[in-house]
Amino acid sequence: MKAAVLGYGTVGSGVVEVLQKNKEEISRKLQDEIEVKYILDLREFPGDPNENLVVHDYQTILDDEEVMIICETMGGVEPAYTFSKKALLKGKSVCTSNKELVAAHGPELIRIARENHCNYMFEASVGGGIPIIRPLNSSLTPEKIEGITGILNGTTNFILTKMRDEGADFNSVLKEAQDMGYAEKNPEADVEGHDAGRKIAILSSLMYGETVKYADVYTEGITKISPVDFELAKQAGYVIKLLAMSKANDGRPYAMVAPFLVSKANPLFAVDGVFNGILVRGNMLGNTMYYGAGAGKLPTASAVVSDVVDCARHKGVTISCNWLEKEKKMNGIEEVSRRFFVRFDADSKSDLEQLKELFSAEKVIESETDGFAFITKNMSEADYKMKAETVDCIKGMIRIEE
Numbered sequence: 001m002k003a004a005v006l007g008y009g010t011v012g013s014g015v016v017e018v019l020q021k022n023k024e025e026i027s028r029k030l031q032d033e034i035e036v037k038y039i040l041d042l043r044e045f046p047g048d049p050n051e052n053l054v055v056h057d058y059q060t061i062l063d064d065e066e067v068m069i070i071c072e073t074m075g076g077v078e079p080a081y082t083f084s085k086k087a088l089l090k091g092k093s094v095c096t097s098n099k100e101l102v103a104a105h106g107p108e109l110i111r112i113a114r115e116n117h118c119n120y121m122f123e124a125s126v127g128g129g130i131p132i133i134r135p136l137n138s139s140l141t142p143e144k145i146e147g148i149t150g151i152l153n154g155t156t157n158f159i160l161t162k163m164r165d166e167g168a169d170f171n172s173v174l175k176e177a178q179d180m181g182y183a184e185k186n187p188e189a190d191v192e193g194h195d196a197g198r199k200i201a202i203l204s205s206l207m208y209g210e211t212v213k214y215a216d217v218y219t220e221g222i223t224k225i226s227p228v229d230f231e232l233a234k235q236a237g238y239v240i241k242l243l244a245m246s247k248a249n250d251g252r253p254y255a256m257v258a259p260f261l262v263s264k265a266n267p268l269f270a271v272d273g274v275f276n277g278i279l280v281r282g283n284m285l286g287n288t289m290y291y292g293a294g295a296g297k298l299p300t301a302s303a304v305v306s307d308v309v310d311c312a313r314h315k316g317v318t319i320s321c322n323w324l325e326k327e328k329k330m331n332g333i334e335e336v337s338r339r340f341f342v343r344f345d346a347d348s349k350s351d352l353e354q355l356k357e358l359f360s361a362e363k364v365i366e367s368e369t370d371g372f373a374f375i376t377k378n379m380s381e382a383d384y385k386m387k388a389e390t391v392d393c394i395k396g397m398i399r400i401e402e
Contacts (some may be wrong), residue, residue, distance in 0.1 A: 001312045002066040004038040006083060007074035008045065008054065011097050011124070014051055014301030015071050018323065019308070022071055030309055058083055062090060068118075069311050072096040073302055075117040081105050088112045088120060095307035097124035097300050103198040103214050106205065107325040114318045121307035121319070126199045127152065127276050129299025130292040131306070134156040136206045136280070137321055143282030145207045147247040149401070150278035151271050152199040154294040155183045156222050156242045157188040160259075161272045164230045164239060170223060182274060192221035193257040200244035203278075204255045206321075207246055210328035217244075218256040218333050225259055229343060229396055232365045233261050233372045236341070239269055243401060260401040261341050268401075334382040343373040348393040358387055371395060 003019070005012045016036050019026065027033050038061050039053045048054075059078075061067055070087045074080045080101050084094045088109060096102065102109075102125045113120040123133045127150075136145070148359065151157050155177060162173045174191065176239055177183035189195045197217040204212035222242050233240055238261035246255040262269050267289045271277035276294025281287050293299035310319065342359055349372065361374035376384070388394055 001032055001034045001068060001315075002037040002064075003034055003069040003071060003308060004040065004061045004067050005036060005071045005073060005082070006040045006058075007030050007072070007208045008039050008041040008043070009073065009075075011300050011304065012039070012041075012071070012073035012295045014297040015073060015304050015308075018298065018301045018305045022305075026309060026326070030312055031324050032312060034069070034308060034312060037064070052087070058086075062086055062092075062145070068092055068095050068315065069308055071308060072098055072101075073304065074098065075100070077101050077104055077356075080368060083283075084109055085112060085122070088116055088118060091116045091118050093119040093121070093311040095121045095311060097304050098122075099125040099195070099202060103201050103340075106202065107323050110321050110323055111325060113181055117316050117318060119311050119314065119319050120321075121204070121311060123307050124303035125299045126202050127278060127290065128154070128292070128294040128296060129295060129303050130276055130278065130290050131303070132203070132278050132290050133206065134306075135288075135290070136203070137319075140280065140282060140285070140288075143285055145280060146283055147245065147281040148200070148203050148207055148266065148278065149243055149245040149247075150200070150203075151241055151268055151276050152196040152244045152278070152294065153190055153193075153242060154274035154276055154296075155187065156193075156196070157271065157276070157294075158182050158274045159191070160222060160225070160240055160242065163225065163227060164234075165218045167227050167230070169227055170225060191223055192350050193219040196242060196244040196257045200246055200255050200257060203324050204246040204253075205328070208253065208328045209322040210324050210326045212328045212330060214237070216255065216330040218254070220258040222259055222397060225398070226396065228367055229341075229398060231369070232343065232367055233341065233398075235365050235374060236261070236363065238263055238341075240398060241268060241271070243268070245401075249331070249336045252335065253328070254320070254331045254333050254336060256333055258399060260399050263402050265402060335381045339378055340376045340384050341373055341398045341400055342376060342394060343396040344371050344393050345395050346371045348372075353391075355391070358390070375400065
């Protein structure tokens with residue numbers, strides 16, 4: 001079975017490495033061999049052991065009838081979308097790690113694959129090396145999925161873990177993450193929540209079987225989280241995580257990404273560093289937890305290769321994927337009720353009793369260095385917003401997930 005890899009960057013080179021290093025293991029399980037015939041890239045790679053496989057013209061791959069599986073690891077929407085579509089129209093299966101493309105065009109490419117008796121597979125687009133797409137498409141088929149909540153971005157989880165453990169501020173930890181290669185030079189997609197938003201849009205689409213648009217995902221990042229938030233959260237028995245979630249609020253589905261205080265009773269409490277964790281709740285099975293390396297060269301490449309093997313096993317047969325192009329009507333978060341952690345400046349102490357009454361405070365937590373915070377009773381997002389607009393002493397707000 002001949003394959004081609006589009007893009008010889010971090011993930012693409014990892015895919016080639018996994019296929020070559022684990023060749024015997026893959027062949028034993030597949031009862032066939034998978035050989036990389038081409039690597040598409042604009043660059044030359046002198047001295048690389050695979051330099052003889054590099055081509056610069058995609059048409060070479062498209063016209064080769066031996067190549068039946070294409071690994072798209074280029075990133076971005078174009079030219080990845082055009083290349084993927086052309087391959088599927090010729091009956092070549094495509095395996096991708098490209099969450100931006102899957103979120104934008106996934107259902108269309110799945111349909112084209114089905115019409116041409118091949119597959120469009122994207123296990124590596126969410127959670128890196130963690131198997132989550134395949135369980136949603138197969139293992140959890142009997143379940144009505146009631147909710148998905150996850151830590152879906154390793155960069156932000158690393159930053160929040162370091163801030164908690166070292167008492168450092170956001171900017172200094174971000175620079176450290178960039179120096180270590182965990183954060184991009186322009187970290188906006190990670191720290192503003194856009195990356196996690198695209199991933200929860202993909203998972204939501206599989207949850208409902210209809211397309212959840214990324215634009216319908218309410219998104220907040222972590223740039224406003226301070227060391228004082230961690231100090232007060234710790235006193236209350238919580239940690240701070242950037243959570244992506246998709247749930248139905250009294251039958252009204254919504255999806256969001258935002259920082260949350262997470263309690264010790266929640267399995268996501270212990271997911272630290274660059275690791276990811278995804279909690280799926282089924283109506284019969286209850287909660288199942290998926291944990292592991294959410295990014296990185298080899299974990300992500302391993303997930304791509306798992307799709308390659310699946311495509312090889314199902315040559316000429318389309319694997320079922322319940323994701324239609326029909327758009328799913330999603331609701332805003334205004335009517336969702338929860339508790340809130342609300343932090344105030346120290347000068348507001350004189351108004352403590354009035355503020356406690358206004359925000360229906362269940363608990364007051366005082367900082368040794370800067371101000372105090374309330375944990376409110378359950379209230380809707382709209383109710384909290386209305387109350388918050390009547391005062392000007394709020395330093396920060398973080399939602400609570402038990």
